[in-house]
Amino acid sequence: MSYGLLTPDVPLGPFEGAVVTLWSAQAKDAKLHSMSSCSYVRSAFVAERKVQLDASAVGRLCTQCASYGSWARPGTGLAVFLDAVTGMGLLYELDRCCDGEDSFDDVELDEAASLLLSSSVRGEESAQTGEEDAEDDHWEEMREARQVRESVVAEWLDALVSLHRVLRVVAMFPWLRSWAEPRVQRKSDRLQVLRTRAGRLVTPDALVLAAAVSVMKEPDLPVDDPAFALLGTRGEVADSLMSLWRQWRSAVEDSWDHPREQEYLAYRLTRGMSSRRKGRNQMLERAQVLLGAWAEEAARSVAGDCEERVLAVTLDGGSLSASGRRTSVLEQLSQWEWGVLATYTVSVDWAGTEPVISLRVPEPIAARLLSQSSPLVYEHRDDEKPLAGDRMTALEVGPALGPGVFDDTPVHGRQLLRQEHLRALRDTAGGVEQLYVVLGLGAGVEVMTLGALEQRCAAGWQGVILAAASDLPDALIDAALRPSAAEAVENDDVWARPVYNPEEETFGRSLSAAEGERVLVRLCREKREIRQALKSLALARSLPDLRDLEAVAEDEQGYPLRPFARAVWNGLLAMEQLDLEPFAPEGDEHWADGSGLPLGVLASVQAYTTDAFGRFQGRAHSPGCAHRRPYAGVDRQDEKVSIEELLYAKGFDACSKCGGYAVRRLSDVQVAYYRAAHRLHHLIQISVSDSGTADVEKYLSRLDELCSLDAQAEQAWFPGRGQARQWRQVINRLRAGLQARA
Numbered sequence: 001m002s003y004g005l006l007t008p009d010v011p012l013g014p015f016e017g018a019v020v021t022l023w024s025a026q027a028k029d030a031k032l033h034s035m036s037s038c039s040y041v042r043s044a045f046v047a048e049r050k051v052q053l054d055a056s057a058v059g060r061l062c063t064q065c066a067s068y069g070s071w072a073r074p075g076t077g078l079a080v081f082l083d084a085v086t087g088m089g090l091l092y093e094l095d096r097c098c099d100g101e102d103s104f105d106d107v108e109l110d111e112a113a114s115l116l117l118s119s120s121v122r123g124e125e126s127a128q129t130g131e132e133d134a135e136d137d138h139w140e141e142m143r144e145a146r147q148v149r150e151s152v153v154a155e156w157l158d159a160l161v162s163l164h165r166v167l168r169v170v171a172m173f174p175w176l177r178s179w180a181e182p183r184v185q186r187k188s189d190r191l192q193v194l195r196t197r198a199g200r201l202v203t204p205d206a207l208v209l210a211a212a213v214s215v216m217k218e219p220d221l222p223v224d225d226p227a228f229a230l231l232g233t234r235g236e237v238a239d240s241l242m243s244l245w246r247q248w249r250s251a252v253e254d255s256w257d258h259p260r261e262q263e264y265l266a267y268r269l270t271r272g273m274s275s276r277r278k279g280r281n282q283m284l285e286r287a288q289v290l291l292g293a294w295a296e297e298a299a300r301s302v303a304g305d306c307e308e309r310v311l312a313v314t315l316d317g318g319s320l321s322a323s324g325r326r327t328s329v330l331e332q333l334s335q336w337e338w339g340v341l342a343t344y345t346v347s348v349d350w351a352g353t354e355p356v357i358s359l360r361v362p363e364p365i366a367a368r369l370l371s372q373s374s375p376l377v378y379e380h381r382d383d384e385k386p387l388a389g390d391r392m393t394a395l396e397v398g399p400a401l402g403p404g405v406f407d408d409t410p411v412h413g414r415q416l417l418r419q420e421h422l423r424a425l426r427d428t429a430g431g432v433e434q435l436y437v438v439l440g441l442g443a444g445v446e447v448m449t450l451g452a453l454e455q456r457c458a459a460g461w462q463g464v465i466l467a468a469a470s471d472l473p474d475a476l477i478d479a480a481l482r483p484s485a486a487e488a489v490e491n492d493d494v495w496a497r498p499v500y501n502p503e504e505e506t507f508g509r510s511l512s513a514a515e516g517e518r519v520l521v522r523l524c525r526e527k528r529e530i531r532q533a534l535k536s537l538a539l540a541r542s543l544p545d546l547r548d549l550e551a552v553a554e555d556e557q558g559y560p561l562r563p564f565a566r567a568v569w570n571g572l573l574a575m576e577q578l579d580l581e582p583f584a585p586e587g588d589e590h591w592a593d594g595s596g597l598p599l600g601v602l603a604s605v606q607a608y609t610t611d612a613f614g615r616f617q618g619r620a621h622s623p624g625c626a627h628r629r630p631y632a633g634v635d636r637q638d639e640k641v642s643i644e645e646l647l648y649a650k651g652f653d654a655c656s657k658c659g660g661y662a663v664r665r666l667s668d669v670q671v672a673y674y675r676a677a678h679r680l681h682h683l684i685q686i687s688v689s690d691s692g693t694a695d696v697e698k699y700l701s702r703l704d705e706l707c708s709l710d711a712q713a714e715q716a717w718f719p720g721r722g723q724a725r726q727w728r729q730v731i732n733r734l735r736a737g738l739q740a741r742a
Helices: 055-059 063-068 077-085 090-094 106-129 139-172 174-200 204-214 226-231 234-253 259-270 280-301 335-344 363-371 419-428 450-458 474-480 513-523 527-540 567-572 643-647 668-687 693-707 711-717 721-741
Strands: 019-024 047-052 308-314 345-349 356-362 378-381 435-440 444-449 463-468 606-609 639-642 662-664
Touching: 077 090, 077 139, 077 419, 090 139, 090 174, 106 139, 106 174, 139 174, 139 335, 139 419, 174 335, 204 234, 204 259, 204 280, 204 335, 204 356, 204 363, 226 234, 226 280, 234 259, 234 280, 259 280, 308 363, 335 345, 335 356, 335 363, 356 363, 363 378, 419 450, 435 450, 435 527, 444 450, 474 527, 513 527, 513 567, 527 567, 606 643, 639 643, 668 693, 668 711, 668 721, 693 721, 711 721
Parallel strands: none
Antiparallel strands: 019 047, 308 356, 308 378, 345 356, 435 444, 435 463, 606 639, 606 662
8 A cells, every 4th residue: 555645646626737846857757856855866966847736747756755745835735735635644544444354254253242242241140159260261262352342443443533534635625525435435335344343342231331330429338347457447448448449430431341340450459468368368259249239239220221312423623643733533532432432323424524423322321421521522412313324425515725825825816714724734734833924804914823823713813824934034034143143053052151240241142132043043953943943933023922922722632732942932031030220219128229220121121920919829930930830931821011010019029940030032222221221330339339449530431431322322222301311310420429539
């Protein structure tokens, strides 16, 4: 079986005729390659060619590039189409789970089904007759029968997941429908055979009992029974028996076996206990009787014929994996739920983008499915409605995902974005959780993550994608990358050494945007990663509130999918604090040596913290503090305050490890004023001490330098004239004091 080999017969739809860049040797009929470094190239010289995509061009592709070639620009509609079809996509799935020999023939299936069906009966007879070794005689046979069941159910589930994936792709690209229909029908027919085989091996009674056990209340435990005295004190006996109950209930409610098959759990009470311990065997016998009593109670609760109910469950797109790709929702179900689907499925409606499975189940199972927390959402139906069955002739499709949806056409030719388009992008392209520049009818141009864009579209937002971070031109990044970030970063330390003397030119540079770029480049290992990180940084800087970068989408483990590499946060935030002493009011009880200098251009600098005003229990932490959470960055749980607000925040209680907050990196103008303020503050501190009087001339020259601002610098440093006047007044008072001392 070829892994997603694109062949000339595959319809290209609206992408036919698109111009793509390929490579080939000099020969007229030489094979085409997606890259010049393809391992299938057999010539020392290859040339770049602009080729119109059609059946003849596809036929000339080498087999490797036709299966996995990245010969379309990432983020375009063509790239999404090729990713969905080739590789492990549609073409691969169409050939899976269609035919071939079964793992087990009908005779082996009948033998396994007979053993599994009779296991509960033997368990009851053994309990009644006291034949302790009755089950041991059949242990090996039962183990083999369970292996048969697991294998057959896994085959059915794999076929169901495969067909689900195929129909999702066909729904995204409707021109593939008629071409794929015969092969899809073959998969559907095979799926029905596999479901029937799987259903023969799952005992309906066991599924019903598992549902009954899942809602059983905690029983009265025989804590005073002398047989359990070996477990310790009365409290220890209670804890051990409660643990046994919970383990038994957990094992039963997610099992295909009769509850009596879980009596082996009684041996967990004897962990760490010698097999020769007096009373051990009696305790095991009593524990197995207790487990049997719980099983009998579950059986009594569902005695007699149970009323049946019809449920419908919709198969949505699934959840995200750590790589950014969607996994089928079916792969996240419990073993018990797989057994229910295999046993009680009446029909499957494959029409639409989200298939619907119809089930007819006993009342206890219906109650559990409707109330439990499951990746699937079950709905009750008054009566079974006719469904389209297991054919795709009624498949409804939405608008085609062709050119013009993403950034593969001029902006004036873009289509309005739909949820289906974003779902296709999420389903097919790995690592697409990046930043996008979008244009909306109401909000104008914005920068947002793919997850936020999905939420907007779901709420009725109308707009188009202008560009993704990965599509920003490299020339723009080269122009924005300052020399300090590009020069010999391999030999630099990641973090610059601290500078405390404001007279040094590098004072305050660790807070700067330029330093953020250098740190980002240093933290990124690969050149390609550096490019993408710098492009993400360029877009993220345009956001007025960095909390808008909060990860909205989650992977299958529940972790947030970040729109860029972790290092980008170091380019956005300085994980250190400003020294605000020069700007603190003189005589303020919270500041020992404040000079009362105006904050100027620093007043609006953003700071992010968990608690700026002491409103919550515990100390305030910065976004990078390990005391707070395992991932970097800010989200809606953080507070955004200005440095001016933080300066006068009386209740701010900072963490001693992280300083309590991180600041948004400073511009060159802000760094220049920060250094100038500290230089002036340093001179004020000298003037109030007795030392340094011999260097009055040097200090006066520094004051002249700080006072001699041109109109442009003064306007950049101080938003208002009052602050500029305050700055000069402080300098004039200091100059008069120094001159008097001289």
